[in-house]
Amino acid sequence: MAKVKGSIVVDIEKCKGCEVCVPACPTDVIRLAENVNGKGYHFAYMENPDNCTGCANCAIVCPDGVITVYRKKVNE
Amino acid sequence: MAENVINKDIVKEENLVYKKTDLLTDKPLSYCPGCGHGTAHRLVMEVIEELNAQDKTVGVAPVGCSVLAYEFMDIDMQQAAHGRAPALATALKRLNPENYIFTYQGDGDLAAIGTAETIHACNRGENITIIFVNNGIYGMTGGQMAPTTLPGMKSSTSPYGREVHSMGAPMKITELIAELPGTYYVTRQAVHTPAAARKAKKALKKAFENQKLKKGLSFVEIVSNCNSGWKMTPVQANQWMVDNMFPFYPLGDIKVPEE
Amino acid sequence: MKELRLMKGNEAIAEAAIRVGVDGYFGYPITPQSEVLEYLMLQKPEERTGMVVLQAESEVAAINMLYGGAGAGKMVMTSSSSPGISLKQEGITYMAGAELPGLILNVVRGGPGLGTIQPAQSDYFQAVKGGGHGDYRLIVLAPNSVQEMYDFVETGFDLAFKYRTPVMVLSDGAIGQMMEKVEVGEQKKRLTDAEVKERCPWATTGKDANRERNIITSLDLDPHQQEVFNHKLQAKYKEIEKNEVVxxxxxxxxxxxxxxxxxxxxxxxxxxxxxxxxxxxxxxxxxxxxxxxxxxxxxxxxxxxxxxxxxxxxxxxxxxxxxxxxxxxxxxxxxxxxxxxxxxxxxxxxxxxxxxxx
CATH class of the missing domain: 3.40.50.920 (Rossmann fold)
Known part of the structure; x- marks a missing residue:
């Protein structure tokens, strides 16, 4: 059965750690990192990458446009 | 240490479903973390891109937090004096009627100092798009009371909360201009959730497409947050907006063209 | 053959605007210059040349329409009289700061305040020394006849585009209202879009693939850059002082x-x-x-x-x-x-x- 797998790539240095993407994710993929980027922000990253469906909800609400989204159909 | 987990099997050009539009420059946005301006900017530029209209579009930036919008939008832009954006846009459109012209204004700019320019551009039915970002506060100058600040809401110039009897009630300028015969499409949107942002983008697209119909002015209010001015985290600010701003400024179309 | 007309100063400047190919006029009524807008509305310049004429909601709006039009590389003008010119100062300093060409007519009346509707020359300081905030100057032309009211439209626009600066015609209620013989020029064509782009490569005409985006602004938050810009403006004014005294x-x-x-x-x-x-x-x-x-x-x-x-x-x-x-x-x-x-x-x-x- 075909399943959709997704992945996001965060532009870490431009992420301001606002956290708006976290509740926007329907599959609980994203968290803010414990460590910080060059500007001192706790950036977003995929804590649960296997759950990502590539729905792009996070990218759509990201005020800084730092999230790029990929999606692929995989056969299981 | 957290980092990007790149699944090379998925992260490939052919699997790309969403990336920041090329019509936004690579300059990091000057807005505070979580500010809705960034999302609103991106949606506007996505619409211009979808209309294939970069070479025909001229935007007008206001005075306020989005004064530097021209640094982020890769289109020709003019920066207006405080409140005067609709006057600039009027001339831009009348002198180049084939261009797409929009203003991007905040609540202080559009509903206080620029009230006359706003109302008269709307009343004349200028064939432009006005994008009105309402966060109930003057953000850039440090969180002062705006015409749209809610009753009882604290700001640096209403430190004990807005007292309606002495400071006036918040102005619903969007409902006001919807009454004018010159406005063709008037709507109120938000960009704080994926669903809201998708709806807002549809509204923005309609507003720009309306310019081709030459039937009047399209006005898109975006109720947004100001977590710095409201002194909350971005996520709290979005929730506060849902709980307090939306009841006073309900989302949805206010005036839609008759089909 | 010469074409002679008997006209008021205010009418002459309006007719000149149509004949030299001005793209837009944005005005607001005030005595003693209301004939400019009235004459233009009567003449239907949209039919004669495609010129846009609009009665704005205020002098403030009118001058900011000038800013918008000038930023698009168009020949745009406005007119008013003293109290209205005071209101326009905001837009005028923004135009100077954004280096925008444009023509502003002041048919001066007595002041201060609402003053009187009779002619005066009490706006000299305002016109010549800056008027609005910041270090800037306007080129100021002072006609003393109806003929010069006519002629200074073209002169004014030539200077405005040569130096990318707003130009003021400083007239008064007498010159604006009196009637004299005027020799009017041939009808010139308005510039085409291509000609505008060639003359004003800096204008906001829409960014195409061949160039970077154009931005019209007077803002630079970096004080060092702002000083560099101010020096540039001052050098321009020196150049004007050297070349343009009449x-x-x-x-x-x-x-x-x-x-x-x-x-x-x-x-x-x-x-x-x-x-x-x-x-x-x-x-x-x-x-x-x-x-x-x-x-x-x-x-x-x-x-x-x-x-x-x-x-x-x-x-x-x-x-x-x-x-x-x-x-x-x-x-x-x-x-x-x-x-x-x-x-x-x-x-x-x-x-x-x-x-x-x-």
Whole structure:
């Protein structure tokens, strides 16, 4: 059965750690990192990458446009 | 240490479903973390891109937090004096009627100092798009009371909360201009959730497409947050907006063209 | 063949706007200049040349329409009278700061405040020294006839685009309202979109793939960059002072006394020169036609030739300060003027000369 797998790539240095993407994710993929980027922000990253469906909800609400989204159909 | 987990099997050009539009420059946005301006900017530029209209579009930036919008939008832009954006846009459109012209204004700019320019551009039915970002506060100058600040809401110039009897009630300028015969499409949107942002983008697209119909002015209010001015985290600010701003400024179309 | 018309000054400037191919006029009624907008509306310039004419909701809106149109590289103009020009100062300084061309007509009336609707010259400081906030100048042209009201539209736009700066025509209620014979020029075509792009590669006409985006702004938050920009502006004004001074002299060759007057006052002074000479007083007249740039060099020379200078202005004495600076204390400089909308008589000008300088 075909399943959709997704992945996001965060532009870490431009992420301001606002956290708006976290509740926007329907599959609980994203968290803010414990460590910080060059500007001192706790950036977003995929804590649960296997759950990502590539729905792009996070990218759509990201005020800084730092999230790029990929999606692929995989056969299981 | 957290980092990007790149699944090379998925992260490939052919699997790309969403990336920041090329019509936004690579300059990091000057807005505070979580500010809705960034999302609103991106949606506007996505619409211009979808209309294939970069070479025909001229935007007008206001005075306020989005004064530097021209640094982020890769289109020709003019920066207006405080409140005067609709006057600039009027001339831009009348002198180049084939261009797409929009203003991007905040609540202080559009509903206080620029009230006359706003109302008269709307009343004349200028064939432009006005994008009105309402966060109930003057953000850039440090969180002062705006015409749209809610009753009882604290700001640096209403430190004990807005007292309606002495400071006036918040102005619903969007409902006001919807009454004018010159406005063709008037709507109120938000960009704080994926669903809201998708709806807002549809509204923005309609507003720009309306310019081709030459039937009047399209006005898109975006109720947004100001977590710095409201002194909350971005996520709290979005929730506060849902709980307090939306009841006073309900989302949805206010005036839609008759089909 | 010459085409002659009998017109008011305000009508002449409006007809000139159509004939030289102005793209847009944005106005607001105020006495004594409302005929400009009225004439344009009557003439249907949209049909004659495609020119846009719009009655704005205020002078503030009108000048900001100018900013928008000028930023798109268009030839745009507005007109008003003193209280309205005060309201326009915001937009004028933004235009200077964004280096935008445009033409602003001030048909001056008496002030301060609402003042009077009669002619005056009490807006000299405002026009010549800046008017709004920040370090900037306008090129200021001072017509003294209906013909010059007509001619200075084209002159003004040439200068405005040459230097990317707003230009003011500083007229007054007398020149605006009086009727004279005018020779009108041929109808010129408005610039095409391609011509606009060629003349104004900086204009917001829509970013195509061949160029970077164009931005019209007067903002630079970096103080060092802002200072660099200010130096650039000042260099431009120096260049204007070097190249663009225009003046008229009447009987200055043998003059022992000199009137300096512009606009309506200069017409009075022409008669005063005759009256004074009939009395045996060798008087000449210098009429600055550009008030900025001011004819400083020529006045400095004449200051060494004459025994006294009378600045004749319909004000409490504003231009006199520039005359004094020009002559560097080489010669006494006095002022004679009427205020509140009164035009001085030629006789009282001569009397003032005799009393103050002889």
């Amino acid at each position: 003046l008229e002299e009447i009987q200055t060759e043998d003059a022992e006394y000199l009137f300096v007057a512009y606009g309506t006052s200069s017409r009075i002074c022409q008669k005063s020169v005759q009256l004074a000479r009939a009395k045996g007083l060798k008087v000449g007249l210098l009429r600055p036609i550009t008030l900025f740039p001011f004819p400083t060099e020529r006045l400095k020379e004449l200051g060494k030739q004459v025994k006294g200078i009378l600045s004749v202005e319909m004000s409490a004495g504003q231009m006199i300060e520039d005359i004094k600076l020009a002559v560097e204390c080489n010669v006494p400089v006095e002022h004679f003027g009427r205020m509140g909308g009164i035009i001085p008589s030629p006789e009282e000008v001569v009397e003032a000369l005799e009393q103050k300088l002889k």
